[in-house]
Amino acid sequence: MKRAIVMGGSYAGLFAARVLSEHAEDVVVLEPDVIGDDGLGRRTPQRHQLHALLSMGHTQLERWFPGVTDELVKGGALLGEGDDVRFYLDGRLKAPVRGARMLGATRPFLESHLRRRVAAVDNVRFSRAQATGLVFRDGRVVGVNTAAPDGETVGDPVGKAVGAEVGETLDADFVVDAMGRNSPLDDWLLRHGWDPAPVDRMRIDLGYATALFHRGDELGSTVIAHSSPGPASDYQPTLTEPGALAAVEGERWSVVLAGYADHRPGSDREEFLRRMRRCVAPIRTVADRSEMIGDVRTYRFVESRRRVHSRLSRFPGGLVVVGDALAGVNPIYGQGLTLSALAANALGAHLRSHPSPRDPAWGYFRLAEAVVDGAWQLSTTADLVQPHVTGPYPRGYRVQKWVADRLTEASVRDSAVNARYMGVVNMELPPKALTDPRFLARAALVLLGR
Numbered sequence: 329m330k331r332a333i334v335m336g337g338s339y340a341g342l343f344a345a346r347v348l349s350e351h352a353e354d355v356v357v358l359e360p361d362v363i364g365d366d367g368l369g370r371r372t373p374q375r376h377q378l379h380a381l382l383s384m385g386h387t388q389l390e391r392w393f394p395g396v397t398d399e400l401v402k403g404g405a406l407l408g409e410g411d412d413v414r415f416y417l418d419g420r421l422k423a424p425v426r427g428a429r430m431l432g433a434t435r436p437f438l439e440s441h442l443r444r445r446v447a448a449v450d451n452v453r454f455s456r457a458q459a460t461g462l463v464f465r466d467g468r469v470v471g472v473n474t475a476a477p478d479g480e481t482v483g484d485p486v487g488k489a490v491g492a493e494v495g496e497t498l499d500a501d502f503v504v505d506a507m508g509r510n511s512p513l514d515d516w517l518l519r520h521g522w523d524p525a526p527v528d529r530m531r532i533d534l535g536y537a538t539a540l541f542h543r544g545d546e547l548g549s550t551v552i553a554h555s556s557p558g559p560a561s562d563y564q565p566t567l568t569e570p571g572a573l574a575a576v577e578g579e580r581w582s583v584v585l586a587g588y589a590d591h592r593p594g595s596d597r598e599e600f601l602r603r604m605r606r607c608v609a610p611i612r613t614v615a616d617r618s619e620m621i622g623d624v625r626t627y628r629f630v631e632s633r634r635r636v637h638s639r640l641s642r643f644p645g646g647l648v649v650v651g652d653a654l655a656g657v658n659p660i661y662g663q664g665l666t667l668s669a670l671a672a673n674a675l676g677a678h679l680r681s682h683p684s685p686r687d688p689a690w691g692y693f694r695l696a697e698a699v700v701d702g703a704w705q706l707s708t709t710a711d712l713v714q715p716h717v718t719g720p721y722p723r724g725y726r727v728q729k730w731v732a733d734r735l736t737e738a739s740v741r742d743s744a745v746n747a748r749y750m751g752v753v754n755m756e757l758p759p760k761a762l763t764d765p766r767f768l769a770r771a772a773l774v775l776l777g778r
């Protein structure tokens with residue numbers, strides 16, 4: 329390909345650009361936000377929230393950006409191993425998993441390293457512009473209309489700094505929508521007579537709040553502590569508050585609290601500290617012994633959503649969708665960054681099969697949707713335990729929940745059961761790994777106390 333354009337230069341866009349750099353002579357990333365050293369863009373307020381990277385996401389990070397973990401750790405991020413990574417359920421510490429590893433870093437810090445790595449690739453360039461529409465010809469996308477970022481005009485001092493092509497239409501052989509949850513792609517497709525992909529939704533009404541704290545030696549070598557309600561509390565915050573902390577760069581703790589519907593956390597500092605004191609021991613300790621830095625930042629996540637392109641009978645060639653624009657699921661399960669990376673893998677696999685640019689990228693969508701489907705099943709089935717979540721229920725839900733409750737309980741008690749359970753949570757194994765008869769037999773023996 330001569331030119332590929334990635335619309336959106338956040339996590340999913342960076343992975344897509346890295347993959348495309350192996351398939352196109354010129355890769356242009358259009359990103360309207362100034363993403364400063366703090367890595368915070370105006371259009372992505374979720375960057376303030378604690379972001380955990382699942383182990384599959386970490387593997388993909390190293391695959392596409394070898395050595396980045398070392399760079400992050402040199403810059404102050406932490407790599408938690410073994411007992412440094414602690415998961416609690418209903419206040420009980422889960423059985424340890426051999427080989428567990430998790431990175432402690434803020435999302436802006438992680439992303440700024442990726443951006444530097446992508447910017448260093450010879451045939452990738454960034455343009456500070458927003459995509460405003462697509463150009464279609466003969467059933468495929470052949471270009472992207474660009475404009476100066478909202479509120480800025482081409483020609484003014486800010487506009488001039490944004491890039492030579494702003495306000496132009498850029499020709500493209502291949503275009504990636506990485507514009508996040510609020511991508512305008514559906515409108516653009518409709519305007520040109522194409523149907524947008526059908527959307528699956530589940531309303532969950534989740535609230536998030538994150539605050540940073542100075543980090544000393546309050547918790548020894550702990551890097552991650554994560555606590556969630558489980559079967560013993562009927563998944564309600566009655567035994568402990570759900571929350572997590574991560575040791576991050578800059579000698580800080582990042583602490584997140586979460587709650588559904590009326591139990592959404594607010595931005596009041598004192599209330600945040602009070603709520604931390606109802607969490608598991610590591611989070612309580614930070615509330616008591618560390619000083620909060622700055623404000624509590626909140627975020628409301630109304631619904632999980634995925635677009636299913638394989639249900640369409642026609643779609644333009646030369647166009648794919650990645651990251652949150654494709655699927656954004658309940659962030660509590662930490663799947664978003666990993667899904668973005670896995671969509672990039674799917675894109676790489678699709679492009680290596682030498683598809684015709686005229687054809688819709690069905691091969692890509694099939695691969696990407698298979699991955700999304702695993703994450704969607706896991707998160708939406710888990711969310712149905714909340715009384716305010718009203719469906720849709722999958723077939724056999726009651727039986728599934730009964731089994732899942734027992735497996736969850738066994739995963740607290742037994743390392744081997746927990747290793748497989750966490751393998752699914754970390755997206756290294758598909759959900760069906762939990763239905764293997766030998767695994768179920770082991771979980772049964774654990775529950776019977778044998």
Ligand SMILES: Cc1cc2nc3c(=O)[nH]c(=O)nc-3n(C[C@H](O)[C@H](O)[C@H](O)COP(=O)(O)OP(=O)(O)OC[C@H]3O[C@@H](n4cnc5c(N)ncnc54)[C@H](O)[C@@H]3O)c2cc1C
Nearest residue numbers: 336338339340374379380459507508651652659662664665
């Ligand atoms: C509260 C919360 C907590 C989360 N926690 C986790 C977690 O712990 N672990 C995890 O893995 N995931 C987590 N996620 C999910 C994660 O944030 C997303 O999956 C991830 O940001 C998706 O990246 P993206 O690049 O697709 O979209 P985004 O990060 O939203 O970026 C979209 C980009 O597109 C750009 N853009 C928008 N419009 C245009 C345009 N017209 N032209 C060009 N560019 C445009 C924007 O400026 C932005 O940079 C969380 C999400 C939320 C909401």
